[in-house]
Amino acid sequence: MHSRSPASRTGRPRSATADAAILAATRAALVELGWSKLTLGDVATRAGVAKTTLYRRWSGKNELVVDAVAELFDELELPDSGSLAADIEGVVLQFAAILARPEAKSGLMAVVAEATRDDALRERIRESVVDRQKRLVLEGRSRAQARGELPPEPDPVTASRTADLIFDMVAGAVVHRTLVSGEPVDEEWVRGFTLVLLRGLAAEAAHPAAG
Amino acid sequence: MHSRSPASRTGRPRSATADAAILAATRAALVELGWSKLTLGDVATRAGVAKTTLYRRWSGKNELVVDAVAELFDELELPDSGSLAADIEGVVLQFAAILARPEAKSGLMAVVAEATRDDALRERIRESVVDRQKRLVLEGRSRAQARGELPPEPDPVTASRTADLIFDMVAGAVVHRTLVSGEPVDEEWVRGFTLVLLRGLAAEAAHPAAG
DNA sequence: GGGCTTTCGCTACGAGTCGTAGCGTAATGC
DNA sequence: GCATTACGCTACGACTCGTAGCGAAAGCCC
Numbered sequence: 001m002h003s004r005s006p007a008s009r010t011g012r013p014r015s016a017t018a019d020a021a022i023l024a025a026t027r028a029a030l031v032e033l034g035w036s037k038l039t040l041g042d043v044a045t046r047a048g049v050a051k052t053t054l055y056r057r058w059s060g061k062n063e064l065v066v067d068a069v070a071e072l073f074d075e076l077e078l079p080d081s082g083s084l085a086a087d088i089e090g091v092v093l094q095f096a097a098i099l100a101r102p103e104a105k106s107g108l109m110a111v112v113a114e115a116t117r118d119d120a121l122r123e124r125i126r127e128s129v130v131d132r133q134k135r136l137v138l139e140g141r142s143r144a145q146a147r148g149e150l151p152p153e154p155d156p157v158t159a160s161r162t163a164d165l166i167f168d169m170v171a172g173a174v175v176h177r178t179l180v181s182g183e184p185v186d187e188e189w190v191r192g193f194t195l196v197l198l199r200g201l202a203a204e205a206a207h208p209a210a211g
Numbered sequence: 212m213h214s215r216s217p218a219s220r221t222g223r224p225r226s227a228t229a230d231a232a233i234l235a236a237t238r239a240a241l242v243e244l245g246w247s248k249l250t251l252g253d254v255a256t257r258a259g260v261a262k263t264t265l266y267r268r269w270s271g272k273n274e275l276v277v278d279a280v281a282e283l284f285d286e287l288e289l290p291d292s293g294s295l296a297a298d299i300e301g302v303v304l305q306f307a308a309i310l311a312r313p314e315a316k317s318g319l320m321a322v323v324a325e326a327t328r329d330d331a332l333r334e335r336i337r338e339s340v341v342d343r344q345k346r347l348v349l350e351g352r353s354r355a356q357a358r359g360e361l362p363p364e365p366d367p368v369t370a371s372r373t374a375d376l377i378f379d380m381v382a383g384a385v386v387h388r389t390l391v392s393g394e395p396v397d398e399e400w401v402r403g404f405t406l407v408l409l410r411g412l413a414a415e416a417a418h419p420a421a422g
Numbered sequence: 423g424g425g426c427t428t429t430c431g432c433t434a435c436g437a438g439t440c441g442t443a444g445c446g447t448a449a450t451g452c
Numbered sequence: 453g454c455a456t457t458a459c460g461c462t463a464c465g466a467c468t469c470g471t472a473g474c475g476a477a478a479g480c481c482c
Contacts (some may be wrong), residue, residue: 220480222478223477224479226479250469251469252468263471266470266471271470378476
């Protein structure tokens with residue numbers, strides 16, 4: 001989560017209940033009000049805590065919403081369905097289901113927008129949201145290579161680059177479809193997407209093709 | 212741009228200079244302050260107009276920023292470079308160059324986030340930003356089909372669906388790479404991306420593979 | 423030129439939010 | 453019991469919002 005260091009061993013400990021209540025209240029406020037109309041005073045009232053308590057734990061709206069939205073991605077798991085295509089389809093559908101929730105929609109993109117001018121916020125998003133998604137890509141590829149569906153990478157540099165490319169293609173397409181195009185990520189779309197991606201990757205691996 | 216109807220033929224006309232000054236001031240404020248710290252009063256001061264003038268033309272921050280950012284995409288053009296791969300790479304590099312500018316970064320994602328709770332705003336973004344990008348996809352495919360690089364579509368329904376898929380994959384990947392991963396869209400990345408996409412599409416077209 | 427209409431710049435305003443300070447109280451560890 | 457920290461509460465100045473009202477300016481039409 002946020003700060004983990006138990007810098008203080010003495011004194012009254014912070015209420016763990018309050019943390020959970022604040023984050024839940026933040027998500028509820030995101031659903032009802034959206035990002036722009038969400039105020040920290042309102043969140044504090046919903047959570048049943050004082051506004052000052054909220055400010056003692058989070059430095060502002062951005063950090064609070066990142067933590068509140070990050071919890072939504074806890075449920076993301078890579079299903080071991082036996083084939084790479086099914087793995088991808090399963091993860092994409094899970095990711096899309098989370099992204100379709102109103103608290104994720106209005107909150108996530110807003111903090112990403114803010115992160116363009118705030119390096120610390122960008123790093124916070126990376127740690128609590130993005131890296132968890134990226135790990136699924138790495139794990140999925142490793143499984144597919146073990147099954148022989150994808151060839152092993154020749155060197156770690158291109159392996160890392162390809163993983164980054166795949167991640168941006170998968171997450172980017174789903175996010176863009178959901179938030180910009182405003183169309184649902186249903187099974188039909190996922191099938192078409194997976195088809196294009198997988199065949200592109202298989203062919204790309206067969207023909208390394210460095211320009 | 213915004214309202215096109217010259218509803219009033221009489222009276223003092225609106226200053227066209229003011230419109231341009233306000234939009235330019237908005238972009239300047241986005242660069243210096245970012246989305247969250249941008250205030251309409253400050254934009255009015257920068258543009259040399261009264262705050263009330265600004266409110267007469269735009270209903271709020273969201274609509275103003277959409278128009279200001281939309282102008283950045285005016286320069287987007289499809290280069291006729293002779294091959295589909297070169298066309299894609301050219302457009303992607305143009306798109307990425309625009310998206311890398313700070314006024315686009317901080318403004319565009321913020322209004323997209325707001326648009327998740329505002330249908331009118333979403334439509335405004337679609338008209339002034341998204342559709343112009345989408346047209347390039349349609350045009351590029353049509354050229355590639357004329358060249359024989361892509362097979363003609365069997366029916367208009369799947370043609371439309373495939374175009375939507377390609378658009379979300381291209382725009383999504385570039386946006387995600389730029390804003391979420393925070394990595395540059397350089398020529399090396401574009402080559403790898405185009406390779407995967409094109410080979411996926413060519414194979415997909417060869418094997419229609421429904422269900 | 424005279425009149426009509428709309429826009430313009432300016433000032434001022436109530437409402438709402440921000441983030442902080444100060445206080446007395448509650449809950450821990452030693 | 454004592455030191456230390458977190459808590460709830462209240463209050464505060466600073467800021468932004470969006471609007472109203474005013475006199476002046478800049479166009480059309482006769």
